[in-house]
Amino acid sequence: MYHYDELDQGLIEQRVAQFRGQTRRFLDGRLSEDDFRTLRLQNGLYIQRHSPMLRVAIPYGMLASYQLRKLAEISRRWDKGYGHFTTRQNIQFNWPKLEDVPDILAELATVQMHAIQTSGNCIRNTTTDHLAGVAADEVINPLIWCEIIRQWSVLHPEFAFLPRKFKIAVSGAATDRAAVGVHDIGLQAMEQEGEVGFRVWVGGGLGRTPLVGHSIKPFVRWQDLLTYLQAVLRIYNLHGRRDNKYKARIKILVKDLTPAVFAQEVETLWQRIKDGPDTITQAQLQRIAHLFTWPEYEALEDEHAGVPATSNRAFARWLRSNVHKHKQPGYAAVSVSLKATGPAPGDITAEQMECVAELADRYSFGELRVSHEQNLVLADVRQRDLFALWQALDGSGLATPNIGLLTNIVSCPGGDYCSLANAASIPVARAIQQQFDDLDYLHDIGPLDLNISGCMNACSHHHIGHIGILGVDKNGQEWYQVTLGGRQNGANQGRVGRVGAGGALLGRVIGPAFARAQIPEVVQKLVTTYLQLRDSENEHFIDVVERLGIESFKQAVYAKHAEPDDQKAKEMAHA
Amino acid sequence: MPESAASKLIRNGQLEDNPWRLYQPDPAAGCALPPDTPGWMIELSSWKELLHAQPGRKCPVGIVMPSDGDCSDLMLDAEALHARKDVAFIAIQFLQYGDGRGYSLAWMLRQEYGWSGELRAVGDVLIDTVHYLARCGFTSFVMKPGHDPALALESLRAFSGHYQPGYANSVA
Known part of the structure; x- marks a missing residue:
């Protein structure tokens, strides 16, 4: 985890003071609505359907327990006792009030947090793999590089007013969990001839x-990353x-x-500024690296979770879906x-925040991460503590064993909250979860990504869901378009050696849109079709879609007299 | 840029009276260039005329570039431009403060083209943008109406440090 130095802390405090002045001028009528809009957006403040919405930055998803407690406190004091994690x-x-936002930002600054550039036409929060630094398949730990990019992009004077928003993602592992293929810039950290780039x-x-x-x-040396x-x-x-x-x-x-001409223009310009003042030096790298603290692992050996797993099916299920391999023997990462x-995907109450903060202190070095799939991750848990952790999470409704599975739905706030949305997304997610x-x-059913966006701005990345659902407006009514075959990674064309970054695929629309009430049944038909077509449990939903295309699925969904026997399929799956 | 220019300007970290106003060429009357009197800013079209006319001009002008302009629009290299005594400053005109091209243009005028003279921001210039502008190389600012130059002067020092080493604050 990175810890601020004086420069970092000074900048965010001065930013709070600046925004306090801007808000006061706006409320006094000395700053016009138009002039204020861009300024407030660059501090994460939207004007939404019910009230302003404040988006707080969690740089590359890393969060300390004391920060999460502060978020809980803020949600109680200025909101309705909950928050929503985003993609x-x-x-x-x-639910904050505009006039309270400077105070909220000042509170955030006390725990090294801010809302800088969480919206607006600027460089947004850099994202990465939620298992960065702990993943068993990691090649390069991307966290220090993410921090270097964070510092470079924060309050960048030349790039504060871009044509549109700009998102950067970094992956350092063999499996790309940061979706670098669908970002404005995607970076895959790798090693070439002993050098990081x-x-x-x-x-x-x-x-x-x-x-x-x-x-x-194909390869930019780390020194040249920023130029x-x-x-x-x-x-x-x-x-x-x-x-x-x-x-x-x-x-x-x-x-x-064309990508080739764009690449050439970048290359020509880069040759002129390469080795310029923004070149990263060994000294700068050391300075930032020294501000990171890393978990001090005990020397342990991998162990089987043991007796509780065999005697407790619920725990066994959770182990299977919510616990991930760790690079360090004897440890695991927990989603x-x-x-x-019930609750909106990604929503968390103040009580749950405090519970997770407490569990992070007790079991995971006081740190946690936010995943781009809108879950939290305790990244450094001793395997021997898994049972106790599971029991504690379960007691707070935080142990649903569905990571990577169909009900781990990625969803935006949708039409219930967002003024851009054409349709609701949260009730649709809930109906599918109930199904x-x-x-x-x-x-x-096995691994299946399902993403729901309430409009074509695609905040929930429905194009890269194995099943994607998009809310559309037709003559003032909500309809939902279904796509199939999207994926955030793993498609073969993106593979470079053992590194799979950039292997994203966009889903294809299967046909005419559906009414909201039909959606659970449509998803059921897609799943039933998959279960009938898979050659074994090891062939996942997305594999079948890739092997056979979308035609069989389409037929199952749109056939008028088809009788997909869902019960029979369930029995087959259980067999 | 309204013809009645803002009355104050921020220059080299101080407030000054602003005598500068934009010359409107009148081709019908055969007037492409302002008279040889102080305080005229001219657009690139007039600058092209000036390059070849009025060799003995005494009162320097400010050249106003649009934010989507290019260093080559100046038609001279920086050394030749510095050598001329009839150029007081280069100004970049912001039609909207969110037009980020003006920031990159300023950086290029400074770092690649090599202009070391005065660089002025005019047009939609806000109290809230002068800090970024100064870090891209602007040294003088004419504020848009409603934006108090005294407050803008303070806001030049809104941040005491910065991350990007290639963008030092050229004023504070």
Whole structure:
């Protein structure tokens, strides 16, 4: 975990003072609505359906227990006692008052937190793998590099007013859990001839024009990372479209120029600034690395979770889905599911925040992470503590054994909260979770990503869900379009050696949209079809879609007289 | 830029009276260039005329570039431009403060083109943007109406440090 030095702390305190002044001028009528809009957005403040919404940055998803307690306190004092984790590893409060926001930001600053650049047309929070630093399949630990990018991007004077928002993701593992293929810039940390560097993807993104990014540079040495980013951003800042906000993302520029021409322009510019003042030196790298603390692991051996697992089916199920391999013998990483049936996906109450903070202190070195799938992760748990941890989580409704499974739904706040949305998403997620509430059945279905976005801005990344659901508006009514075959990683064309980054695929629309009430049944038909078609339990949903295409699924969903025998399929799955 | 220019300007970290106003060429009357009197800013079209006319001009002008302009629009290299005595400053005109191109243009004028003279921000310049502008190389600022130059002067020092070593605050 990174700890602020004086410069970091000074900057966020001065930012609070600056925003306090801006808010006062706005409330006094000395700053116009138009002038204030961009300024407040760059401090994470939206004006939403019910009230302002404040989005607080959680840099690359890393959070300390004392920070989570502060978030709980803020949610009680200025909100309605809960918060919502987002797909950018941030947290949102949906009910603060505008005039209170400077005080909230001041409170956040006391625990090294802020809301800088969590919205607006600027470089947003850099995201990474929620298992960074602990994953068994990690090649390079991306956390220090994420911090270097964070510092570089925060209050960057040249890139504060880009044509549109700009998102960077970093992965350092063989499996890309950061979805680098669908970011404005995706970075895969890797080693080449003993030297650390990055493969660079540009121009991925979802939203109205979903596109998978292009690899424009096979290897940038770590010293050159920031000057290379500077070159990409400058080309984008100068040439990205500003006449149409729907064509303003870098992906459109890359597409219009062609990736090869874009790469060449970046290269030409970069050659002029390479080795300039933003080159990373060994001394700077050391300075930032020294501000990180790392867990001091005990020398342990891997152990089987033992007797409780064999005698307790619920614990065994949780072990299977919510516990992940750790690089350190005797340890495991644990996902805390925020996807129980009922609350909105990603929502967490103040009590739950305090519970997780306490468990992080007791079992995971006082640290945790937010995943881009809107769950929390206790990354450094001794395997021998798993049973006790499970019991504690279960007691707070945080042990739903569904990580990686169908009911681990990624969802935006949707039309119930968001003024951009065309349709509700939370009630749809809840209806699907209710449809699949049989945990044995859920586990038999196996890995399945399901994402629901309430509009084509695609905050929930529905294009890369194995099943994606998009709310659309038709003549004032809510309809839902279904896509199939999307994935955030793992597609073969993105593979470079053993590294799979950039292997994202976009789902294909299966046909006409459905009414809200039909959606659980549609998902059921897709799942039933999969269970009938899979060659074994090892062939996952997405594998079957890739092997057979979407036709069989389409037929099952749209056939008028088909009689998919769901009960029979369930029995087959159990067999 | 309204013809009646804002009355104050921030220059080298201080408030000054602002005598500068934009010259409106009148081609019908055959007037492409302002008279040889103090305080005229001219757009690039007039600058092209000035390059070849009025060799003995006594009163320097400010050249106003649009935020989507390019260093090559100046048609001289920086050394030649510095050598001319008839250029007081280069200004970049912001039609909207959120037009980030002006920031990259300023950086390029400083770091690549090599302009070391005065660089002025005009147009939609806010109390809240001067800090970023100064770090991209601007040294003088004419505020948009409603934005108090005295407050803007304070806001130049809103942040005592910064991360990006390549962007030192050129004023504070």
